[in-house]
Amino acid sequence: MKIPIKVLLADDHTIVRNGIISLLRNESSIEIISEASNGTDVINQLKAGLQPDIIVTDINLSGINGIELTTIIRARYPKVKIIILTTLDHENYVSQSLDAGASGFLLKNVNIEEVIFAIKNVALGYKYVCTAITIKLLAQSRGRFAIGPSSILKPDIELSKREIEILALIADGFTNSEIAEKLFTSKRTIEGNRQSLLDKTGKKNTAALINFVVRNGIID
Numbered sequence: 001m002k003i004p005i006k007v008l009l010a011d012d013h014t015i016v017r018n019g020i021i022s023l024l025r026n027e028s029s030i031e032i033i034s035e036a037s038n039g040t041d042v043i044n045q046l047k048a049g050l051q052p053d054i055i056v057t058d059i060n061l062s063g064i065n066g067i068e069l070t071t072i073i074r075a076r077y078p079k080v081k082i083i084i085l086t087t088l089d090h091e092n093y094v095s096q097s098l099d100a101g102a103s104g105f106l107l108k109n110v111n112i113e114e115v116i117f118a119i120k121n122v123a124l125g126y127k128y129v130c131t132a133i134t135i136k137l138l139a140q141s142r143g144r145f146a147i148g149p150s151s152i153l154k155p156d157i158e159l160s161k162r163e164i165e166i167l168a169l170i171a172d173g174f175t176n177s178e179i180a181e182k183l184f185t186s187k188r189t190i191e192g193n194r195q196s197l198l199d200k201t202g203k204k205n206t207a208a209l210i211n212f213v214v215r216n217g218i219i220d
Contacts, residue, residue, distance in 0.1 A: 002029065002030060003052050004029055004030055004031040004053070005029060005030050005031065005054060005067065005119055005120070005121065005123045006031055006033045006048065006052045006053045006054070007030055007031065007032050007033065007052055007053065007054050007055070007056055008032075008033060008034045008035070008036065008045065008052040008054075008055045009032055009034075009035045009036070009039070009055075009056050009057075009064065010019065010035070010036040010037070010039070010042050010056065010057035010066070010069070011035075011037070011058045011061075011085070012038060012058065012060065012062055013056070014037070014046070015098045016058075016108070017035050017037075020032075020056075020112075020115070022036070023112040023115075024115075024116070028108060029116075029117055030116065030119055030120075032048070033052060034050055034052070037061075037062075037073050038062045038063050038064070039061045039062075039063055039064025039065065039068065039069040039072075040063050042055060042057070042069060042073075043064070043072065043073075044068070044070070044126050045075055046073070046125060052080060052121060053080070053081065053123055054081045054082070054083060054103075054122055054123060055073060055080060055081070055082050055083070056068075056085050056115075056119070056131065057070070057082065057083070057084060057085065058085055058086050059084060059086045059088055059089050059097070060086065060088070060095060061089075062073065066084055066086065066116070067084075067093075067096050067097055067100065067102075067168070068095070068100075068192050069082075069096055070082045070084070070097060070100040070101050070102050072098045072103060073101075073176065074100065074101030075148070077086050081101075081103045081104075081122050081123070082101060082102045082103060082104070083102065083104035083105070083106060083118060083119065083122055083128075084105045084106065085106045085108060085115070086099045086105075086107065086108060087107065087108050087109075089107055089132070089133060089136065091119050091136075092126055093105075094133055098127070103122040103126075103128070104116055104118045104119075104121075104122045104127065104129070105128075105129045105130065106128075106129040106130045106135060107130055107132055107133060109132070110130050110132065110175075111115070111130075111175055111177075113175055113176060113177050113187070114130060114131065114175055114176075115128075117128070117176060117191065121195075124207065126198070126204055127205045128205050128206065129205055129206060129207045130156060131170065131173050131174075131175070131204075131206060133207070134207040135171065135210075136212055137171075138191060140145075141189050143201050152183070155217050157201060158202050159197075159200070159218065162183075162193070163193060163196070163197055164218060164219065165183070166179060166183070166193050166197070167188065167197065167209075167210070167218065167219050168193070168219045169182065169183075169204060169212070169216065170206065170209075170210065171219055172211075173211050174195065176190045176191055177190075194206075197209060202211070
């Protein structure tokens, strides 16, 4: 039996923690092993010997905020990965979180399926930024980039019609489940397609993938 991904959930709102725990209850690949209401509590639990694979934390925590907590955890416990889960969608928070060492950034309006997808990908060593943030950052940056030799599609990359169709739906903000429903296939298949696209293009997350295919004119 596959060992579940061990998660510590940090949020200063009990109702948020309870909601996430409830939604993840039937996901056998993920186990919430502990929860915390502030950054100090997280650090104390790690000092006491708790060994999560991933910490999912809000930015707005009392005392030590989520970005400061990420910096501390990455320095003291480098094997523990961090996913930021917040309502703060400004690009500065995204860059500060990733610079601090976070492996993922999610907005609280994402559905539970995207949370699960992010946790699984971060556990595998990938970085993940939620689709909503990806689209927002892409829209802000599209005017700054000019297509040049460095952005031309690598000649050894071949994308199928179905992969291009999936890319367009990802860029439009659809989740894996929604894409699966539209294309009459399973969510697992779409997850595999998404990972294959990351591997083919050599990109580490959805934001980089969408930026790459838009700059290369693969999708509009």
